[in-house]
Amino acid sequence: MRLQNRLIVTLLLAGGPLARADDAPNKDVTVTPKQVKWAPHPSLPPGAQVAVLFGAPNKAGPYVARVKFPPHYQVPAHMHSDDRTYTYLSGTLYEANGEKFSESALVAIPPGSFQSYTAKTLHFAATKDKEAVFQVNGNGPTDLTYVNPADDPRKK
Numbered sequence: 001m002r003l004q005n006r007l008i009v010t011l012l013l014a015g016g017p018l019a020r021a022d023d024a025p026n027k028d029v030t031v032t033p034k035q036v037k038w039a040p041h042p043s044l045p046p047g048a049q050v051a052v053l054f055g056a057p058n059k060a061g062p063y064v065a066r067v068k069f070p071p072h073y074q075v076p077a078h079m080h081s082d083d084r085t086y087t088y089l090s091g092t093l094y095e096a097n098g099e100k101f102s103e104s105a106l107v108a109i110p111p112g113s114f115q116s117y118t119a120k121t122l123h124f125a126a127t128k129d130k131e132a133v134f135q136v137n138g139n140g141p142t143d144l145t146y147v148n149p150a151d152d153p154r155k156k
Helices: none
Strands: 049-054 061-069 074-080 084-090 093-097 107-109 114-117 123-126 132-140 144-146
Antiparallel strands (some): 061 132, 084 114
8 A cells, every 4th residue: 555645635534734743755754843843723712723744634544643732622523524533642631422511520531541433423522621632543535523613713
């Protein structure tokens, strides 16, 4: 399979061009922390940042992206079209499954945790006093669909 890093249009998530992964078709890829290029993502509420490390989430094939949520951040209930895995790198993310955000339902996911989600699982997330960074691995194309269309920042 030919793997290419391309301009992203979506991460976990869908939106306009945000960051560029290294264009290195058919090559091994190494990305050091200093090389991670963070950018806002129009599919997420303002404040979140995304960096695509490998692949292109809007194209067919594997992708790897990192997501950073600032302190006191919330993502309303949503789903993604692809199966994906999450590895939590720093900070604690609070997350739960369901079709409506509920503070009381949130469960702490500390750094070092691993999680898998099947396509179309409804879920929501938040941070508390510290930012949280996690890595998403999936097989695109992917998108992000909010349960309540009014929550979608692309429509505001």
